[in-house]
Amino acid sequence: MTQWQGALSILVAEDDADDRVLLADAFVESGVPVELDFVADGVELLDRLNARDQAPDQSLPDLLLLDLNMPRMDGREALRAIREHERLRHLPVIILTTSRAELDIRVSYQLGANSYVTKPRRFDELTAVLRSLERYWMDIVQLPSDSRRGHP
Helix, strand or coil: CCCCCCCEEEEEECCCHHHHHHHHHHHHHHCCCEEEEEECCHHHHHHHHHHHHHCCCCCCCCEEEECCCCCCCCHHHHHHHHHHCCCCCCCCEEEEECCCCHHHHHHHHHCCCCEEEECCCCHHHHHHHHHHHHHHHHHHCCCCHHHCCCCC
């Protein structure tokens, strides 16, 4: 039974322009109804989230897809800052990175990541991963009502 109403709002922190295009194309191909927004690094990510925090009419994204290896502020530092922030700490954060390193996986979960996904190498695999994320976050999990737009 679908619980979600409307498109899933996803903020993607990804420094690689080609990966941003690939993700956008994969979301279109997957048929997942999303509103995508991109930032290029952790500094821009926190600026965007803090701006929404300051403006009550601007809602936070439903999900954050976070790359670990970015310039200025990497994903680990950004995740730490998000989890330390009162209004942002509930934001579901999915690490989406090329790293398969056990240390990166362990540290990401220690810092409060909700999931850790290694970027698939093939487009069709990426599309399948995005469909799975959509199904999990839109149809399966239960989040507080104030976390999901369109819920009472």
